[in-house]
Every structure is written in structure tokens, then in C-alpha cells.
Amino acid sequence: MTKTRSPVREALAQCRPELLAAAFFSLxxxxxxLVVPIYIMQIFTRVLVSGxxxxxxxxxxxxxxxMIIYGLLTLQRGNLLTRMSSKVDTLLAERVHGALIARSVRTAETRSAQALRDLAQVRNLLAGQELQSLFDVPWTPIFLVVIFLLHPVLGIVSLVGALVLLALALVNDRLTRKPLMAAGMAAIKANNNASANVRNAEVVEGMGMRAAVIERWQRYNTEVLDQQTQAAxxxxxxAALSRVARMIVQIGIFGAGAWLVMAHDLTSGAMMAATFLMANALRPVESAIRTWKQLLAAREAYQRLERLLADxxxxxxxxxxxxxxxxxxxxQIVFTPPKGERPVLRGVSFVVEPGEMLGIxxxxxxGKSTLAKIIVGVWRPSSGAxxxxxxxxxxxxxxxxxQHVGYLPQDVELFEGTVRENIARMTDAPPEAVIAAAQKAGVHEMILRLPEGYETQIGEGGSVLSGGQRQRIGLARALFxxxxxxxxxxxxxxxxxxxxRALAQALAEVRREGATVVVIAHRPSLLAVADRILVLRDGRIEMQGSRDAILAKIAPKFAGPRSRPTELPARSVPPAVATG
Structure with a gap:
């Protein structure tokens, strides 16, 4: 059975031509x-001797x-890898963003866009010096072979230095991987917590919670700093040991080379060439140690992306x-939320005909809002249809x-942009369609009173609008x-x-146009215009039937001032079910 390749690996596989080209440039x-060592050898052995x-x-x-060609090839390789990283981002960004939205819907987790930061981290690795250094690592043994050809003693000194640096790299990986992983997870928690604090800034300031929420965030941040400090x-x-080791190897090359020159077993040009070759051989290994933190972070980001897209x-x-x-x-809808133990909805069934309005x-x-989400396809039922x-x-x-569904959630969220863009569901719809939706929702005149009308920028989440204005624009979006x-x-x-009043008129108009309407309501004004009413309790239908029949039974529960929420109390009428 063929194993399906993950989307991240598939994107990288599509970049194989760029990787091969980069490897070709690296060759x-x-x-x-080798030009500089050869040049030095020729200077010492030919030019200085012959004059x-x-x-x-x-x-x-x-x-x-x-060297000019070297610079041009280096530039070309860097540009190639930069474009390759952009290609990976293009191939994955839409998929990752969609997966974030889908996971948020499924788990109700709306705090973090960490996956987009992970994608950026992978992209930066592909375009950065870290990957270019990895292309140079295979040449380390080749340079060592050339040094051995100059003289075995110099080759042994260089090989010992390379093995020491390799050992330091392995130790670095073993000792820093765990704290860096812990720091990464703690940083995600700290960022999520900070985002929640900013999102709930009004509550934080209004109830004097600033010190408490900052103290909580500081605990997460302290954990990040502790783990990062340990890894650093x-x-x-x-890194210091690797630099010391490299310098000791360089001294060893010079010392051994000088000894061999005095013994007439090596030319001074070969000694200088070996020094340059040794530096080139050890440079990729030392660079890997220096950038190990970034390499590990990118690897963790890659693995998180793999898990997200697989999940x-x-x-x-x-x-x-x-x-x-x-x-x-x-x-027969049954729904158990993620990580939930008991169903929120159990055996819910009803039919609403076109042009009919059902009040819930x-x-x-x-389970009313849960039912609304299932009806519009935001959530999928555990069973039923x-x-x-x-x-x-x-x-x-x-x-x-x-395109066929209009949905106004309990908590209306608008997008940063103009009123027109929000009503048009962030599409480039013609003005006539936007105005028609606004007029149907009875919000056209209200929009015209805004500073720039339909082109008014509403800020993040509609922050420049009142709660009522956001809800009415959300209604226009639902009717678009x-x-x-x-x-x-x-x-x-x-x-x-x-x-x-505008809402009631809008509902009447969409019903005249033959649309099916489902309204979750607490105020009697909306229930009075419904054709049928359904009463939910503990995830089950307690009763459903014609408007007049159900209102007659629950009317006492709606007594009281109009401004007071009119939820049904915990205990209600006997479980007699009216059908209709």
C-alpha cells in the first residue's frame, strides 16, 4: 500500500529542481x-623562485x-534559494491557513496563528545561510582528502580537528534539543496568553485585572527565558569550544607545516595552502554549531506543520x-464536542420548509448555538444528518x-477593512449587490451616516463600531x-x-422571497413573527409546534420588562410535545 506523502513534503518535492540547481552551484x-590555495602554492613555488x-x-x-565568478555564483545560489522559499510558502500558505481555520472551528481554539509563524520559520531557513552551509558540508571530506594529498601529517591534524568539531555538534544537539523544544512550547503559550490579554483589554482594564493577567503572562515568559537561557x-x-578547537587546529597546521618545511618534507606554499583548505573544511561544521538553535527551531516548526496538516x-x-x-x-442529530464526554445534542429532528421561519x-x-453551527455546516454532527x-x-x-447560506453567529465578528468589504463577505462584489443586502437588512441609512459611508474603515474586529452597529452589519452580511x-x-x-424594527422587516422580506429562516431568540418580539417554535432543553427537543400553541405554553416565561433577557428557566412546562 502506497503511503501518501504529506503536503509539506510534497511542497518540498516540487522544489527538487531548485535544490538540484543549488547543489550544482555549490559544486x-x-x-x-581551491583557487586561493592553488594561487598561494604557485606564488611560493614558481613566482618567488623564478621572479x-x-x-x-x-x-x-x-x-x-x-573570485568574481565565485561571488556571482554565490549571489545566484542565494537568489535561487530565496525564490524556492517563496515557492514553498506559496504552495503551503493557503493550505496551512485553511487548516488553522478548520482546526479553530473543530476545537474552538482561536487564540493562535502559530502555524503561520512555523511556515515563516521554515521559509526563512530555506532562504538563509543555514541551508547554504548544509550544501557545503559534503565538501568537508573532499577538502580533507586534498590536505592528505599535500601531506598525511597535515591531513591527520585536520581530520582530528574535524572530528572534534563534529563531536561538539553532536553534543550540542543532545544537550540543547530538549530545552529549545521546551522554550518553543512555552513561547507559544506566552504568545497565546498575551493575545488573549489584548483581545480582552476592555475587561482587563474595566475590572482592574491588568496586574493579575500580566503576572500570569510573566510566568509563561519566565519559563521561556529560563529554557532559552539554559540552551544559550x-x-x-x-560555540566557544568550537572556535578554540578551530584555532588550535590552525595552530597545529602551521606548527606541523613549519616542522615539515624545516625537514624539507613540504614546501612553504603547500603549508599555506593546507591552512586555507583546513579553514574551508571546518567552516560548514562550525557554522552548523553556531546556527544550531535556528536549525532546531526550524525542524520543530516543520514537525508542527506536518502534525497540523495530518490532523x-x-x-x-x-x-x-x-x-x-x-x-x-x-x-436525528447527535453531537458530542471535541474532548467532551456527553452529547450536547441528542436525537434532534425537524423540518423547515422554504419561506417558513422556525424560532428556537x-x-x-x-444546545441552541451548537445546533445553529451544525445547520450551517460549521460543525459536523457525531451522527445524523x-x-x-x-x-x-x-x-x-x-x-x-x-453562497446559499446566511449565518449570524451569537458573537458577531467583523474583519478589518471597509463596511462594503464586510457585507460582501470580503469579495470584490458589485456595489449594487452590497447595497441590496444593506437595504434588505435595514442598515443602508445607518451606513450612509458613517464618516465615509460604505468605505468606512471599521478597524480590527469592527472596533470603531458599536455593538448594535456590528450586529446590523453582520445581518447585512448574512443576507448578502x-x-x-x-x-x-x-x-x-x-x-x-x-x-x-429593521430586523423584523428583513425577516419578513427574506421569507417573502422564499428563504428558509431559523432564528434563535430570547425576546418575544421575534418569536411573535415565527411560523413555528422549537423548545430545546438539555440537548433534546422538549416541544415543537405552531407559534400560537407553543407561545401559549411558554408565554408566562416571557413576562417582565422588555429589556430583560427572556431565557427559559431551568424548570419549565411538563414534557408534553406539540407537533405541527
């Missing part, structure tokens, strides 16, 4: 590194030309289906399905494109009288 670059200025000029011009101390020590498979593209009429059928009520934690015109929503292409299924979760939670 010539390292061959050109030929013409030979000196020819050798110097040739060496300079070779070890890495710094080993969140790419969604299949279902066959495009015709525009639905809007008949909604919920069939129930106490807190009854949600069908739109007999087609299972779970098997529908998400992009295609989204004339969806056939509209699901609204507490759409009037932040609305004033004008907003509620």
Missing part, C-alpha cells in the same frame, strides 16, 4: 574555493576572475449542486454551500447574495428599537 563554488612578474600578473588576474549557555559554551485533512471538493430551494431537514428557544446550555433540499450539508462543497437558508443566533441581542 562550482567549492571547486572555486617572473608576468607569471604573477597572469596568476593574479586568473585568481581575481575566479550550553550553545554558547560549545486536518484538506476538504474534498464535492460536486457543485444547483441552487437549493431551501427545504431544511434535520435528522431554550435555557442556557441547551442535516439536509438542504435532500443533499447532506456535510458532503456539500463548503464554498459552494456558503440572497441566501436560501438564513440562520440567526440571537440577532437582536444588541439592537435598539430601530434595529429590532
Amino acid at each position: 562550482f563554488l567549492n571547486l572555486l574555493m 617572473s612578474r608576468e607569471t604573477l600578473v597572469v596568476l593574479t588576474v586568473a585568481a581575481v576572475a575566479a 549557555d550550553i550553545g554558547g559554551l560549545l 486536518v485533512p484538506e476538504p474534498g471538493s464535492g460536486m457543485p449542486l444547483p441552487r437549493p430551494a431551501g427545504r431544511l431537514s434535520v435528522e 428557544v431554550g435555557p442556557s446550555a441547551a 442535516v439536509r438542504l433540499d435532500e443533499a447532506d450539508v456535510a458532503g456539500w462543497d463548503p464554498i459552494d454551500l456558503g 447574495g440572497d441566501p436560501r437558508l438564513v440562520v440567526l443566533d440571537e440577532p437582536n441581542a444588541n439592537l435598539d428599537t430601530e434595529g429590532e
Whole structure:
């Protein structure tokens, strides 16, 4: 059975031509590194002996030309690797971003975009000096062989130095891997915690929580610093030892070379050439020790990307289906959240016909918002099915399905950009379609009163708007494109009288157009315009039926001031079920 290659490895496999080209450039670059030792040997053995200025000029011009070619090839290799890193980013960025969104939906984790930082870290490694040094590592034994050819004693000294540096590199990996991994995980926690603090800044400042949340973040940050300091101390020590070892080897080469020259067993030119060759042989190993922290961090980032993309498979593209009429059928839905032990929804079934409005009520934690997410395909049920015109929503292409669905979640989130872009669902839709959605939602006049109308920048998360304005623009976004299924979760939670009036008119219009409407409501004003009402309690349908029949039973629960939330209490009517 053929094992499927991971998306990250597939992206790297598509960069094989660039890697081969970089290796080809490295071949010539390292061959050109022999120019300086050869030049030195020729100076000592031919030019100084013969006193030929013409030979000196020819050798110097040739060496300079070779170094110019070396510089051009180095530049070309760097540019090639930079473009390769951009190619990897292009191949993976959309997939990684989609996996982040999918995981956030599945696990309700919205705190971190760590995977995008991981992708950037892998990209930086591919374009950085670390990878270029790795291309040079295979040439270390070749340079050692050349030194052996100059004289075995010099070769042995250089080989011992290379083995010492290799041992230091292995020790560095063994001693720093664990603290660097721990520091990386602690840094992710610290960043997530800091993001949460900033996101909840109003609560932090309003209730005097600044000192407490900073102290909590500082605990995470201290762990990061402790682990990084431990790794840096070890890495710094080993880097210093590697430099000392390299200098000792260099002294050894000079000393042994001088001894051999005095014994007339080696020329002074060969001694100088061996010194340069030794430096070139040990340079990649020393560079690897110096950049080991970055290499380990990139490896951890790569492994996290592998786990993310393996955990969140790419969604299949279902066959495009015709525009639905809007008949909604919920069939024996059971849903257990991730890491949950008991179902939140149990055996929920109902049907809503096109042009019909179903109101859903129930106490807190009854499963109302969960049901809304399942209806629009955000979450998939553990068992059962949600069908739109007999087609299972779970098997529908998400992009295609989204064109036919309008959804207003309980917590309305807008994107940084203009009002127009948010209503158009961040697409470049024609102005007529945007204005039509705004007019249908009754928000057109409110938008015109904004400083720049539809082109008003609303800030991150719609921060320049009030809660009611965000909710009304979110409603316009839900109605954009004339969806056939509209699901609204507490759409009037932040609305004033004008907003509620506009909402009621919008619901009436979409029903006249034949759309199916599902509204989760706590206020009686919305339930009064519903065709049918469904009561949820503890994840089960307690009752459902016609509006008048259900309101007659639950009307006392809605008594009281209009501004007061009208959730059903924990205990309610007897479990008699009205059908209709």
C-alpha cells in the first residue's frame, strides 16, 4: 500500500529542481574555493623562485576572475534559494491557513496563528545561510582528502580537528534539543496568553485585572527565558569550544607545516595552502554549531506543520449542486464536542420548509448555538444528518454551500477593512449587490451616516463600531447574495428599537422571497413573527409546534420588562410535545 506523502513534503518535492540547481552551484563554488590555495602554492613555488612578474600578473588576474565568478555564483545560489522559499510558502500558505481555520472551528481554539509563524520559520531557513552551509558540508571530506594529498601529517591534524568539531555538534544537539523544544512550547503559550490579554483589554482594564493577567503572562515568559537561557549557555559554551578547537587546529597546521618545511618534507606554499583548505573544511561544521538553535527551531516548526496538516485533512471538493430551494431537514442529530464526554445534542429532528421561519428557544446550555453551527455546516454532527433540499450539508462543497447560506453567529465578528468589504463577505462584489443586502437588512441609512459611508474603515474586529452597529452589519452580511437558508443566533441581542424594527422587516422580506429562516431568540418580539417554535432543553427537543400553541405554553416565561433577557428557566412546562 502506497503511503501518501504529506503536503509539506510534497511542497518540498516540487522544489527538487531548485535544490538540484543549488547543489550544482555549490559544486562550482567549492571547486572555486581551491583557487586561493592553488594561487598561494604557485606564488611560493614558481613566482618567488623564478621572479617572473608576468607569471604573477597572469596568476593574479586568473585568481581575481575566479573570485568574481565565485561571488556571482554565490549571489545566484542565494537568489535561487530565496525564490524556492517563496515557492514553498506559496504552495503551503493557503493550505496551512485553511487548516488553522478548520482546526479553530473543530476545537474552538482561536487564540493562535502559530502555524503561520512555523511556515515563516521554515521559509526563512530555506532562504538563509543555514541551508547554504548544509550544501557545503559534503565538501568537508573532499577538502580533507586534498590536505592528505599535500601531506598525511597535515591531513591527520585536520581530520582530528574535524572530528572534534563534529563531536561538539553532536553534543550540542543532545544537550540543547530538549530545552529549545521546551522554550518553543512555552513561547507559544506566552504568545497565546498575551493575545488573549489584548483581545480582552476592555475587561482587563474595566475590572482592574491588568496586574493579575500580566503576572500570569510573566510566568509563561519566565519559563521561556529560563529554557532559552539554559540552551544559550550550553550553545554558547560549545560555540566557544568550537572556535578554540578551530584555532588550535590552525595552530597545529602551521606548527606541523613549519616542522615539515624545516625537514624539507613540504614546501612553504603547500603549508599555506593546507591552512586555507583546513579553514574551508571546518567552516560548514562550525557554522552548523553556531546556527544550531535556528536549525532546531526550524525542524520543530516543520514537525508542527506536518502534525497540523495530518490532523486536518484538506476538504474534498464535492460536486457543485444547483441552487437549493431551501427545504431544511434535520435528522436525528447527535453531537458530542471535541474532548467532551456527553452529547450536547441528542436525537434532534425537524423540518423547515422554504419561506417558513422556525424560532428556537431554550435555557442556557441547551444546545441552541451548537445546533445553529451544525445547520450551517460549521460543525459536523457525531451522527445524523442535516439536509438542504435532500443533499447532506456535510458532503456539500463548503464554498459552494456558503453562497446559499446566511449565518449570524451569537458573537458577531467583523474583519478589518471597509463596511462594503464586510457585507460582501470580503469579495470584490458589485456595489449594487452590497447595497441590496444593506437595504434588505435595514442598515443602508445607518451606513450612509458613517464618516465615509460604505468605505468606512471599521478597524480590527469592527472596533470603531458599536455593538448594535456590528450586529446590523453582520445581518447585512448574512443576507448578502440572497441566501436560501438564513440562520440567526440571537440577532437582536444588541439592537435598539430601530434595529429590532429593521430586523423584523428583513425577516419578513427574506421569507417573502422564499428563504428558509431559523432564528434563535430570547425576546418575544421575534418569536411573535415565527411560523413555528422549537423548545430545546438539555440537548433534546422538549416541544415543537405552531407559534400560537407553543407561545401559549411558554408565554408566562416571557413576562417582565422588555429589556430583560427572556431565557427559559431551568424548570419549565411538563414534557408534553406539540407537533405541527
